[in-house]
Amino acid sequence: MTDGPNTPQSARDQANTTERAVWEQLDRVQDPEIMRPITELGMVQGVSVDEAGHAEVSILLTIAGCPAARRIEADTQAAAAAATGVTQASVEVGVMTPSERKAFIERVRGDRGSRPVQFGPDSLTRVIAVTSGKGGVGKSSLTAGLATALAAQGLTVGLIDADVFGFSIPSIMGLSRDGQTVQPTQVGDMILPPVAHGVKVISIGMFLGDEDPRTTAVSWRGPMLHRTIEQFLRDVWFGDLDVLLLDLPPGTGDVAISVGQLLPQAEVLVVTTPQEAAADVAVRSALVARQTGQKVLGVVENMSGFVQPDGTVLDLFGAGGGKLVAERLSDEEHGVVPLLGSVPLSPGFRIAGDSGDPAVLTEPNDPAAAEVLRIAHELSRHGRGLAGRPLTVTPR
Ligand SMILES: Nc1ncnc2c1ncn2[C@@H]1O[C@H](COP(=O)(O)OP(=O)(O)OP(=O)(O)O)[C@@H](O)[C@H]1O
Numbered sequence: 001m002t003d004g005p006n007t008p009q010s011a012r013d014q015a016n017t018t019e020r021a022v023w024e025q026l027d028r029v030q031d032p033e034i035m036r037p038i039t040e041l042g043m044v045q046g047v048s049v050d051e052a053g054h055a056e057v058s059i060l061l062t063i064a065g066c067p068a069a070r071r072i073e074a075d076t077q078a079a080a081a082a083a084t085g086v087t088q089a090s091v092e093v094g095v096m097t098p099s100e101r102k103a104f105i106e107r108v109r110g111d112r113g114s115r116p117v118q119f120g121p122d123s124l125t126r127v128i129a130v131t132s133g134k135g136g137v138g139k140s141s142l143t144a145g146l147a148t149a150l151a152a153q154g155l156t157v158g159l160i161d162a163d164v165f166g167f168s169i170p171s172i173m174g175l176s177r178d179g180q181t182v183q184p185t186q187v188g189d190m191i192l193p194p195v196a197h198g199v200k201v202i203s204i205g206m207f208l209g210d211e212d213p214r215t216t217a218v219s220w221r222g223p224m225l226h227r228t229i230e231q232f233l234r235d236v237w238f239g240d241l242d243v244l245l246l247d248l249p250p251g252t253g254d255v256a257i258s259v260g261q262l263l264p265q266a267e268v269l270v271v272t273t274p275q276e277a278a279a280d281v282a283v284r285s286a287l288v289a290r291q292t293g294q295k296v297l298g299v300v301e302n303m304s305g306f307v308q309p310d311g312t313v314l315d316l317f318g319a320g321g322g323k324l325v326a327e328r329l330s331d332e333e334h335g336v337v338p339l340l341g342s343v344p345l346s347p348g349f350r351i352a353g354d355s356g357d358p359a360v361l362t363e364p365n366d367p368a369a370a371e372v373l374r375i376a377h378e379l380s381r382h383g384r385g386l387a388g389r390p391l392t393v394t395p396r
Contacts (some may be wrong), residue, residue: 011046012039018049018085022057025079032068033185033192034239035156035200038076042107045094047080053087053297055080062104062187064095105190109237116261117233125158125241127266128297128379131289133281135166135250138302139271141353142343142372143247144172148358149376151198155242156221158193160232161203162259163249170205173197174356181206184236191236197358202236204228226258233262243380251285259291267297269340270329274304274321282325290334298340299326300375306345307367316345341375343368 012023014242026047029038038044045058057080061069073091080089096104119125130146132139140163151157161169170176173196178265183206185192193200236246246266249255259266268289272282286296301322305313322339329337343349349368352359360376 001356015047016049018053018055018083019047021085022047022049022055022080022089025083026057026076029072029075029079032071032195034116034237035195036239038072041070042104044076049086053085054280055083055086055089056092057089058092058094060094060096060100061099062096062185068185069093100187104392105188108239109190113144117230118238119233119241119244119263121265123265123269126243127246127263128243128269129162129246129248129263129266129270129289129294130271131248131256131285132250132271132281133285134273134278136270137250137273137278138343139163139250140166140168140172141349142271142302142351143245144169145349145358145360145369145372146376146379147199147201147243147245148173148197149360149373150243150245150380152361152378153380155380156240157198157201158200158238158241158244159202159242160229160236160246161201161205162206162229162232162246162255164228164255165249167203167205169201169203171356172353172358173199173201174203175203177202177356181208183207184200189235193236193238197361200238200241201351202232209246226254229258230262251281256285256288257292258302260289260322264293268294268296270299270325271302272299272321274301274315274319274342276318276321276324279321279324279328282321283328286325286329286337296329296334296337296377298338299329301338301342304342304344313344340378341371343371345376 001121004259015023015274023039026044027037027039030036031038031041036039043059045060047057047100057076059076073093075160077089077091080086102388119127130143143261147157147159159169161167170181175194175196184194184202193202238262246259248259268286270286272278290296299322303317305315307313312375321343326339344367346366346368349359352362357367363369364373
């Protein structure tokens with residue numbers, strides 16, 4: 001926004017000492033969807049404090065009744081009330097005009113016009129696509145657990161539920177309860193992903209309108225699926241992310257190929273169970289990713305032995321599947337594909353996932369949650385391999 005006579009910046013410049021103290025407090029109020037201060041986003045229109053210390057703050061929201069409205073209003077009120085010299089604070093809430101909204105979108109996105117797909121080859125965001133051969137191996141639970149664990153480490157994390165037919169991320173992340181799914185805020189053509197447990201999340205399950213996601217099927221063919229993934233990467237505003245995780249549908253279908261085309265620099269994490277029979281199909285899903293130029297980051301075995309109350313381990317689904325997949329994917333051309341971890345079967349992990357409160361936060365000592373936390377730590381410790389990537393700085 002330019003600093004004209006009636007802009008927030010000029011209002012701030014003309015503020016007296018107490019009003020300046022209020023502005024400084026407001027610098028700490030974040031828009032919960034954009035995760036940037038409301039002052040920086042131009043959402044604070046004015047601050048006035050009278051002689052009795054009564055502060056009045058006027059803020060502008062993008063659209064009336066946006067999901068974040070109450071929280072922004074409450075946080076603004078609390079911040080203003082905490083400023084030195086303020087005895088009482090009230091907030092006046094308005095809604096942006098179309099031109100203010102347009103300026104807001106430009107400010108947030110930093111663009112004017114056509115937008116490329118985010119997280120393309122030049123992006124510094126690490127993109128990890130989680131795939132599996134078979135369904136039901138716990139791919140979505142692990143993806144959600146890893147995303148939450150990485151966010152808890154302080155990274156900025158996005159999560160795309162690309163499992164269009166079997167979307168389950170909204171409920172695992174607590175964004176869908178009793179058939180009601182949180183819907184993203186839409187500002188112009190910019191879609192703001194809801195934030196859950198510190199992770200920006202988007203899923204087809206958020207675009208079903210009033211339909212109950214528990215009883216609604218999405219039956220699309222390839223081109224429609226491709227457009228959806230493309231739209232998620234173009235119109236959903238994630239901002240700068242350290243890591244973007246994608247929960248792919250099981251198998252080797254259209255979505256995996258689209259992700260490979262749109263995000264060729266993505267690394268692929270393969271989830272499998274300990275059953276040897278699951279290994280072949282898990283290997284195939286990784287080979288499809290390789291065909292589109294993606295690198296296989298590693299393998300995670302899920303539903304490994306069940307730790308019984310007496311401490312003995314019961315291998316319900318057999319043993320060795322993860323190791324087998326990792327070995328089959330390792331060769332001279334691609335190097336060693338590591339087995340990054342083995343996540344045991346754990347009732348607590350399942351119960352937490354069903355309730356929308358990931359076990360990595362609520363039950364960090366649960367054996368499955370602890371292993372997911374360890375894998376997340378390993379992932380962030382090693383970072384993305386830069387070998388073969390063009391340098392983005394030009395030597396002088
Ligand atoms: N380590 C584990 N211990 C116990 N239960 C688990 C574990 N991992 C996943 N589950 C449970 O298994 C079920 C299937 O998991 P999930 O939905 O994550 O699988 P998926 O591979 O994503 O399936 P699909 O691809 O078919 O959507 C869920 O009920 C989940 O809570």
